[in-house]
Structures are given as structure tokens and as C-alpha cells.
Amino acid sequence: MNGPDHYREAERLAVRAHHFTYGDGGDPATGAALAAEALVHATLALAAATALSVPARSAPARATNREHLAWQAAAGIPDPTAAPAAEEDVQADITVYRASNESIVCGWYTTPEAARAHCVTLLRRDSPDSVLNWVEDEEDDVAELFATSSDGEEAATGYVVWGVTVEAAYDAEADE
Incomplete structure (x- = not known):
């Protein structure tokens, strides 16, 4: 698993933990176990994100790194390597x-x-x-x-x- 995968898994597990702890699942022990697992994935995601922001890596290298691009996509940041918008995509009067x-x-x-x-x-x-x-x-x-x-x-x-x-x-x- 890479950083973005850990992040998505932490989100998924947190939703399930809430369901078992407070929702219709009705099993607080399972909810606590899922919450603990979500916390592990969130920690690994944070470690990966921190590693990607190390200043020693140049901006051009980060811009072409698949994991870095996956992080940007997960965060909703546009791909800097994407082709510029076509002329017809430019907003017109x-x-x-x-x-x-x-x-x-x-x-x-x-x-x-x-x-x-x-x-x-x-x-x-x-x-x-x-x-x-x-x-x-x-x-x-x-x-x-x-x-x-x-x-x-x-x-x-x-x-x-x-x-x-x-x-x-x-x-x-x-x-x-």
C-alpha cells in the first residue's frame, strides 16, 4: 500500500467503526477494533505524506512521481503535468x-x-x-x-x- 491507499483505507475503516460503535451495527468492541486499525492506516498515510514533502526532493521530481500525483489527486489538487486546457475549455463571454x-x-x-x-x-x-x-x-x-x-x-x-x-x-x- 502507498500513502494515498492508507489514507483511503483509514477513511473507509473510520466509517465502519462509527457504524459499529454508534450506528446500526451495535457492536462497540468491533467498532473499537476498526477505529484502532483506521488509526494505524491514518498514521502510515501521514508518514507517507510527510516523506513526500521533504525539501530535498525537487519540485520537478515530485511532479512526475506517481505517488506524489496520487496524493494530489486524493487531495483534489489538479495534476501539474496535465496538458494545458484546450482553447475551447477557456471560459467565453x-x-x-x-x-x-x-x-x-x-x-x-x-x-x-x-x-x-x-x-x-x-x-x-x-x-x-x-x-x-x-x-x-x-x-x-x-x-x-x-x-x-x-x-x-x-x-x-x-x-x-x-x-x-x-x-x-x-x-x-x-x-x-
């Missing part, structure tokens, strides 16, 4: 969609369809029989909801969905 009626914000959504659905649902409460039509201004990423009444009159409803780009990172040069 996103567009969110604001649904509003006049100046009242109804909600923010990640798709224009969800924002439009919210507006339509709200409008249908007051005008269930109107024929609805979205008029889009693609240049400004805005869509306005129009309703046609039973007598054929079309009118703006005041419901608007517009896209807002949220920047992934601050750009100091953009302020100038």
Missing part, C-alpha cells in the same frame, strides 16, 4: 436574455426561448385569445411581442426580450 414588460424586469434567462416563454405566459393571463407575434431586431438582439386582437388590431404589448453579453474577463483597454 456569454449572452443572457432579459424578459421585461415596460421597465419591469420579469427575469433573466440563458436562452431567448425561455425569456419569450415567460413573457407569453404573463401576457396570456390578461389576453388569452390574442394572436401573438414576436418582431425581432437582430442587429440589436431585441425581440418585441405584439398581440393581434379578435378584431384584427395589432399592438405592441410592452413585453421585450433583449440579449445582454456578459464578459468572461475584465478588459482594461475596453474602458478607454
Whole structure:
């Protein structure tokens, strides 16, 4: 067993010890024995972790040592030898969609369809029989909801969905 294996075994045994001592296991003697065994594994894990942090070992050597990498994985530390994130993994700007009626914000959504659905649902409460039509201004990423009444009159409803780009990172040069 290596250090990370001892650590995981100590965790596993500690859970079982708790079950026998305090849980449904109902056998404190078994719980105490499991706790003692967990303590041995925890001590061995600590010794291994301490040995890995000895300053005499260089950082490059630690970075390629399988046991050291296993410790990092057990601790949730990213692998320093892993390939850099692909360009498509880099966080990009996103567009969110604001649904509003006049100046009242109804909600923010990640798709224009969800924002439009919210507006339509709200409008249908007051005008269930109107024929609805979205008029889009693609240049400004805005869509306005129009309703046609039973007598054929079309009118703006005041419901608007517009896209807002949220920047992934601050750009100091953009302020100038």
C-alpha cells in the first residue's frame, strides 16, 4: 500500500467503526477494533505524506512521481503535468436574455426561448385569445411581442426580450 491507499483505507475503516460503535451495527468492541486499525492506516498515510514533502526532493521530481500525483489527486489538487486546457475549455463571454414588460424586469434567462416563454405566459393571463407575434431586431438582439386582437388590431404589448453579453474577463483597454 502507498500513502494515498492508507489514507483511503483509514477513511473507509473510520466509517465502519462509527457504524459499529454508534450506528446500526451495535457492536462497540468491533467498532473499537476498526477505529484502532483506521488509526494505524491514518498514521502510515501521514508518514507517507510527510516523506513526500521533504525539501530535498525537487519540485520537478515530485511532479512526475506517481505517488506524489496520487496524493494530489486524493487531495483534489489538479495534476501539474496535465496538458494545458484546450482553447475551447477557456471560459467565453456569454449572452443572457432579459424578459421585461415596460421597465419591469420579469427575469433573466440563458436562452431567448425561455425569456419569450415567460413573457407569453404573463401576457396570456390578461389576453388569452390574442394572436401573438414576436418582431425581432437582430442587429440589436431585441425581440418585441405584439398581440393581434379578435378584431384584427395589432399592438405592441410592452413585453421585450433583449440579449445582454456578459464578459468572461475584465478588459482594461475596453474602458478607454
